[in-house]
Amino acid sequence: MKKKLGIIITVFFITLALLIAVTFNVMLSEKEQVFFIYFILVMVMVITTVRLFRWLKSNVMIPMEKLGESISEVTNGNLDHILDQDSDDELGEICQGFEDLRIKLKENRDSRSQLERENKELIGNISHDLKTPITAIKGYAEGILDGVVTTPQQQEKYVRTIYNKADDMARLIDELAYYTKIDTNRIPYKFEKVSPVEFFYDCVEDVGLDLESKGIVFTNEENVSDRDIVIADVEQLAKVVNNIVNNAVKYMDKTPGRICIRLLDDGDFVRFEIEDNGKGIDAADLPNIFDRFYRTDTSRSSNTGGSGIGLSIAKKIIEDHGGKIWAASKAGVGSTFIFILRKYQETEMNDE
Ligand code: ADP
Numbered sequence: 001m002k003k004k005l006g007i008i009i010t011v012f013f014i015t016l017a018l019l020i021a022v023t024f025n026v027m028l029s030e031k032e033q034v035f036f037i038y039f040i041l042v043m044v045m046v047i048t049t050v051r052l053f054r055w056l057k058s059n060v061m062i063p064m065e066k067l068g069e070s071i072s073e074v075t076n077g078n079l080d081h082i083l084d085q086d087s088d089d090e091l092g093e094i095c096q097g098f099e100d101l102r103i104k105l106k107e108n109r110d111s112r113s114q115l116e117r118e119n120k121e122l123i124g125n126i127s128h129d130l131k132t133p134i135t136a137i138k139g140y141a142e143g144i145l146d147g148v149v150t151t152p153q154q155q156e157k158y159v160r161t162i163y164n165k166a167d168d169m170a171r172l173i174d175e176l177a178y179y180t181k182i183d184t185n186r187i188p189y190k191f192e193k194v195s196p197v198e199f200f201y202d203c204v205e206d207v208g209l210d211l212e213s214k215g216i217v218f219t220n221e222e223n224v225s226d227r228d229i230v231i232a233d234v235e236q237l238a239k240v241v242n243n244i245v246n247n248a249v250k251y252m253d254k255t256p257g258r259i260c261i262r263l264l265d266d267g268d269f270v271r272f273e274i275e276d277n278g279k280g281i282d283a284a285d286l287p288n289i290f291d292r293f294y295r296t297d298t299s300r301s302s303n304t305g306g307s308g309i310g311l312s313i314a315k316k317i318i319e320d321h322g323g324k325i326w327a328a329s330k331a332g333v334g335s336t337f338i339f340i341l342r343k344y345q346e347t348e349m350n351d352e
Pocket residue numbers: 243247248249250251276278279280281289294295296297305306307308309310311312335
């Protein structure tokens with residue numbers, strides 16, 4: 001727009017000059033005419049030069065200066081410096097390209113520093129979670145060595161505690177190893193066509209006996225067609241159900257504890273629900289419980305043996321299945337964990 005205006009004004013002045021020259025041609029002497037033409041030419045050159053300079057300044061020099069400033073800021077590591085330009089010519093495109101590059105670099109840097117922060121947090125958490133059982137094992141072993149334990153019953157109690165603590169440590173290490181594998185996509189999924197109803201009843205059978213032996217009232221509901229199919233890795237999906245059910249047991253604070261597993265038809269999806277009447281989760285914690293190493297008990301001193309990994313593993317598995325997982329909960333009342341998986345359509349097979 002500005003460019004066009006500049007050209008129009010310049011052409012206007014040249015035309016005006018020629019018009020005046022032609023008009024004066026009849027009135028002035030030859031010498032005066034030459035002088036007048038020179039004068040007009042000089043005027044036209046001055047005006048054109050001023051306009052050209054202005055155009056160069058606003059369209060080339062200023063953007064170049066801004067681009068140069070931005071390049072040196074980015075080179076010096078300041079990725080927050082915004083290159084502010086609004087022209088849409090070639091130089092504007094170069095500036096926009098550089099600005100896009102800066103934004104990409106900034107995003108990369110931010111995600112890298114978040115990863116570093118998470119890794120530091122992870123090392124801190126692991127150290128703490130391993131230190132607690134190790135301190136206990138040392139304490140009980142010292143007790144035996146110092147001869148504090150005299151009766152066979154006491155001895156059995158001490159050895160059993162050492163065994164349980166070592167078991168906690170092994171579980172934590174297994175979970176960490178599994179998490180690292182799944183987080184870096186080193187778990188090869190064995191996806192296959194699975195009947196959600198069959199999978200559901202296998203789970204019910206698996207967890208049912210275990211829950212009843214723990215004195216928990218266990219119920220199940222199901223309303224999905226036998227013909228429905230999902231594409232899933234049953235072993236990994238069972239891990240999701242186990243992690244959620246284990247949490248329901250771990251955070252159970254009522255007698256009798258109740259856990260209900262449901263498989264529901266949800267249109268194009270099948271929906272798994274695992275409901276408990278445990279201690280529930282505060283609304284402020286609810287959005288974070290699927291983050292890795294997030295625990296509502298921030299002191300990490302409880303005896304629940306939680307590492308904050310179980311739900312992040314569940315989320316990763318469900319998302320790798322193309323599904324969604326979330327939770328609803330009321331502190332003091334209980335929680336429901338829900339995940340959905342898309343039903344397999346025969347046409348998907350034909351499309352492949
Ligand atoms: P953890 O190993 O600590 O249980 P998870 O990732 O499985 O780690 O769970 C994260 C946190 O979410 C837990 O520390 C706990 O505070 C909360 N949580 C998970 N499931 C339940 C539940 N059924 N009832 C109450 N709180 C729960």
